[in-house]
Amino acid sequence: MLEEFxxxxxxxxxxxxxxxxxxxxxxxxxxxxxxxxxxxASYKKGTSQTQSxxxxxxxYEKQFMHIKASNLYWxxxxxxxxxxxxxxxxxxxxxxxxxxxxxIVLGVLFIFVGLM
Amino acid sequence: xxIMDFLLLQSPALIIAIPLLGAFLTPxxxxxxxxxxxxxxxxxxxxxxxxxxxxxxxxxxxxxxTYVFGSTxxxxxNQTVIRILFxxxxxxxxxxxxxxxxxxxxxxxxxxFMKEETGLDKYYxxxxxxxxxxxxxxxxxxxxxxxxxxxxxxxxxCALIAFRTNKGxxxxxxxxxxxxxxIGALFVLMAIxxxxxxxxxLNIAKLAQSITFSFADKIALVLLVVALAMxxxxxxxxxxxxxxxxxxxxxxxxxxxxxxxxxxxxxxxVLFTLYGDVITLPSISLGWVxxxxxxxxxxxxxxxxxxxxxxxxxxxxxxxxELGYIxxxxxxxLTVLTTPENAANIAGYGFEAMxxxxFHIFNDILDIGLLFxxxxxxxxxxxxxxxxxxxxxxxxxxxxTVFFVIGLLAVSGIPPLNGFSSKLLIYxxxxxxxxxxxxxxxLASIMLLAIFVKVxxxxxxxxxxxxxxxxxxxxxxxxxxxxxIAALIxxxxxxxxxxxxxxxxxxxNALINNKEYVQWLTGGI
Numbered sequence: 259m260l261e262e263f264x265x266x267x268x269x270x271x272x273x274x275x276x277x278x279x280x281x282x283x284x285x286x287x288x289x290x291x292x293x294x295x296x297x298x299a300s301y302k303k304g305t306s307q308t309q310s311x312x313x314x315x316x317x318y319e320k321q322f323m324h325i326k327a328s329n330l331y332w333x334x335x336x337x338x339x340x341x342x343x344x345x346x347x348x349x350x351x352x353x354x355x356x357x358x359x360x361x362i363v364l365g366v367l368f369i370f371v372g373l374m
Numbered sequence: 375x376x377i378m379d380f381l382l383l384q385s386p387a388l389i390i391a392i393p394l395l396g397a398f399l400t401p402x403x404x405x406x407x408x409x410x411x412x413x414x415x416x417x418x419x420x421x422x423x424x425x426x427x428x429x430x431x432x433x434x435x436x437x438x439x440t441y442v443f444g445s446t447x448x449x450x451x452n453q454t455v456i457r458i459l460f461x462x463x464x465x466x467x468x469x470x471x472x473x474x475x476x477x478x479x480x481x482x483x484x485x486x487f488m489k490e491e492t493g494l495d496k497y498y499x500x501x502x503x504x505x506x507x508x509x510x511x512x513x514x515x516x517x518x519x520x521x522x523x524x525x526x527x528x529x530x531x532c533a534l535i536a537f538r539t540n541k542g543x544x545x546x547x548x549x550x551x552x553x554x555x556x557i558g559a560l561f562v563l564m565a566i567x568x569x570x571x572x573x574x575x576l577n578i579a580k581l582a583q584s585i586t587f588s589f590a591d592k593i594a595l596v597l598l599v600v601a602l603a604m605x606x607x608x609x610x611x612x613x614x615x616x617x618x619x620x621x622x623x624x625x626x627x628x629x630x631x632x633x634x635x636x637x638x639x640x641x642x643x644v645l646f647t648l649y650g651d652v653i654t655l656p657s658i659s660l661g662w663v664x665x666x667x668x669x670x671x672x673x674x675x676x677x678x679x680x681x682x683x684x685x686x687x688x689x690x691x692x693x694x695x696e697l698g699y700i701x702x703x704x705x706x707x708l709t710v711l712t713t714p715e716n717a718a719n720i721a722g723y724g725f726e727a728m729x730x731x732x733f734h735i736f737n738d739i740l741d742i743g744l745l746f747x748x749x750x751x752x753x754x755x756x757x758x759x760x761x762x763x764x765x766x767x768x769x770x771x772x773x774x775t776v777f778f779v780i781g782l783l784a785v786s787g788i789p790p791l792n793g794f795s796s797k798l799l800i801y802x803x804x805x806x807x808x809x810x811x812x813x814x815x816x817l818a819s820i821m822l823l824a825i826f827v828k829v830x831x832x833x834x835x836x837x838x839x840x841x842x843x844x845x846x847x848x849x850x851x852x853x854x855x856x857x858x859i860a861a862l863i864x865x866x867x868x869x870x871x872x873x874x875x876x877x878x879x880x881x882x883n884a885l886i887n888n889k890e891y892v893q894w895l896t897g898g899i
Contacts (some may be wrong), residue, residue: 267795267871269802270726276790276868320837327683327761327832331824335681342681345674349613353550357557359610360600364561367596370663374592 378428385429386441386460389470390510393422397502404495415498416481419505423474426509430467434880438463438890440515459577461515463891464880468732469512469639471877472739475862476632477505479743483855484625486848487750491623497537504530504629511636515891517566517648518576520640524562524605527633528555535622535630547621554614558601565597578648579892587652598644599660605637608701609671612694616678619690624750627686628743631693635735638697642704642885650888653708664705665807669814672698676821683761685749685829689742692785692825695818696738702815703731703800704885706807711886723803728882730799733874737784737792737866744781744859745826748774751848751856752833761832768834770845775834777856782830784863786823792863795870 266275301307310317317323335342381388396418404411433439444457462470481501488494507527514520532555536548570576572591573584585591604611615634619627645653645660653660675695682688710724751774752767753759768775780791787797797819805812847853866873884890 264869265871265875267874269799270723271802271806272798274789274795274798274870276795276870279790280868321839324765324836324839325831326765327828330828330831331680338677342677345678346681348610349616349678351613351617353553353614356550356554356611356613359613360554360557360604363603363611364596364600367600367663368593371592371596371660374659 381425382428382432384441385425386439386462386513387443389422389425389429389513390506392425393418393502393509394506397499397506400498400502401495404498408494411495411498412481412485415502416478416485418502419474419478419481422505422509423478426467426470426474429462430471430877433462433464433467434876438884458519459515459579460513461579461891462513464884465639465642465732466512466884468736468877468881469636470509472736473505473508473512473632473636476739476743476859477501477508477629479747479855479858480625480628482858483628483747483750483852484623485851487625487754487852488623491538493537497534500530500534500537501626501629504534504626504633508629508633508636512639515578516576517569517578517581520578521559521562521566524637524640525559527636528552528559528605531555531618531622531626531630531633534626535618537623537626538621541621544621547617550614551618554604558605561597561601565594565601568594568597578643582648582650582888582892585649585652587649591649591652595644595649598648599641602637602640602644603667605634606641607634607671607694607697608638608667609674609694609698612671612675612697615694616687616690619693619746620684620687624686624746624753627690627746627750631739631742631746634693634697635739638700638735645708646885647888647891650892653711659709661705661707661709661711664701664708665804665811666705668698668700668702668705669811670698671695671701672815672818676818676825679825680821680828685752685759685761685764685833686746688761688825688829689745689749692745692822693738693742695822696734696742696785698818699797699800699815700731700734700738702804702811703727703734706804706811707731707882707886709807723806725882725886726799727803727807728885729874729878730796730803732881732885733796733799733870733878734793736873736878737796737863740859740863740866741781741785741793744777744856744863745785747852747856747859748778748781751777751852754848754852755845756842761829764833765836765842766834766838767842767845769838770842771834771847773847773853774856777860778830778834780860780863782823782826784867786826787819788823789867791867792870793867795867795874799874 264277266273396415400411400415403414429439439462441460442457488497504527507523507530510523511520511527514523532548532552535551536545538544566576568590569581573581575581575584607615619630622630672695675691675698679688679691679695682691707724707728749759752764755771756764758764784791784793787793801812801815804815
């Protein structure tokens with residue numbers, strides 16, 4: 259029964275055994291943890307070391323410091339603006355357009371299958 | 375005959391009859407006690423789950439099981455018999471297992487999640503009807519019957535999407551869903567009429583034996599595949615998904631995922647079983663069409679998800695992207711099947727791709743389902759679903775945070791969770807069809823990770839926000855439901871082989887070899 263559980267998944271060209279992966283993960287974690295122990299413990303709680311440096315600007319109250327979802331990945335969304343704009347145009351929220359896309363796919367496949 | 379033998383013998387009918395009876399008894403019990411009604415629904419689903427499991431075990435061991443409603447005589451001449459067949463093969467059993475697990479979890483989740491709503495008798499009745507429709511779709515061996523169950527699922531789903539009638543958006547989403555469903559179902563019905571007109575049969579196996587791929591057959595094929603693909607949320611017909619999943623109560627979004635997959639099951643059943651004998655002709659390259667649609671579904675799904683700020687809409691687009699993997703993998707299998715020079719590969723990477731795709735159906739429902747439950751939990755606790763307004767909730771909702779992290783890692787295909795196992799099978803197999811496919815699939819997975827890291831950062835991390843200082847962890851029933859799904863994700867992730875060998879492989883075999891499905895048959899309408 260136990261053998262059944264720990265059997266390796268063969269993927270055709272490779273294999274995957276999560277238990278071996280976890281074992282490897284634990285070993286790597288232990289090595290990193292030991293290396294961490296050799297670090298310099300110079301961190302002092304409650305000193306200016308713990309304050310964030312905002313180019314000399316005053317620090318806001320904590321609740322105003324949370325980065326909102328819209329601000330995340332700004333660079334990526336800006337770089338991909340051209341395709342995002344096309345996709346936004348496509349997603350009108352209008353059910354007539356949803357049906358139009360259905361008709362388009364139907365038409366394309368009719369031609370494709372008709373030619374076969 | 376022992377009671378177990380009786381239950382097994384009658385299980386295909388009971389799996390439909392018990393939740394159907396339960397659906398109509400629910401309002402009666404609701405009149406007596408709300409708590410009693412909730413317990414009753416959970417018990418009904420638990421008993422149905424028990425029946426699904428014994429039926430599935432039997433099918434996985436001995437092959438397809440046929441259940442006849444009506445005349446049981448075999449056809450020796452061209453006489454007409456009146457009957458409906460339920461034909462449960464390994465793929466049907468596989469889909470039924472997913473559907474019932476998710477419905478069971480949704481019922482437990484609903485106990486607390488819906489307690490502040492009114493009209494819960496109707497809610498539970500519709501929920502059970504939705505389960506009936508979904509299970510019927512995957513178990514029936516009759517095309518018209520499939521249409522009937524498709525309609526039952528659609529009507530119940532529509533009412534449940536629009537359940538919060540005090541919210542305009544929910545009603546609008548319900549309206550959009552019923553328009554899409556009705557049009558889809560109408561085209562399915564038209565295709566069935568074309569096939570019935572030609573072959574005087576509605577039975578899938580009988581039709582599979584008769585289909586010659588005539589011009590009318592081609593029309594029916596396109597109508598069936600496109601209509602069901604639309605109901606399955608394949609790009610560019612996916613737009614209803616974000617509206618429906620996003621506006622339905624989270625417990626219903628959960629079952630909607632399984633119902634959507636039942637439509638995809640319909641696509642696969644049509645392609646591999648109904649048209650199984652002709653679709654493998656080398657001149658027909660529908661596999662590549664599926665691959666391209668799968669790629670588009672993945673890419674458009676992830677890009678749209680990344681720019682969303684409403685949590686449930688974001689997850690809905692994530693769900694669309696996940697559907698792309700399934701279509702891509704099964705399309706790869708079909709491409710290999712239809713290419714003569716690749717004939718030897720069907721036992722190799724073609725089959726691995728099919729296994730990966732089918733395995734991913736299960737994983738997708740669990741992973742996205744868990745994320746929807748977390749989204750529901752956040753809404754329940756904060757009455758807010760905008761990611762721009764949420765923040766710092768990991769402090770108040772520790773268990774929900776853990777469940778979210780499990781869902782996040784699983785859906786992004788991070789080892790050692792279940793999403794990785796199925797995606798690994800998909801990546802490796804599609805790589806052999808074309809390496810670019812694999813690269814795009816991995817890229818989409820990385821983007822899924824980025825998307826859900828964004829959710830984690832904006833909803834759970836960050837400083838404690840004063841407006842959420844009152845927020846507490848969600849009630850136990852919701853935690854238990856999330857716990858069941860999370861435990862399944864971890865279990866399948868840690869022991870993928872046991873699941874792949876015993877459940878996924880038979881289902882993939884059933885899809886590729888339609889002979890077993892067809893062999894019992896002797897006809898009938």
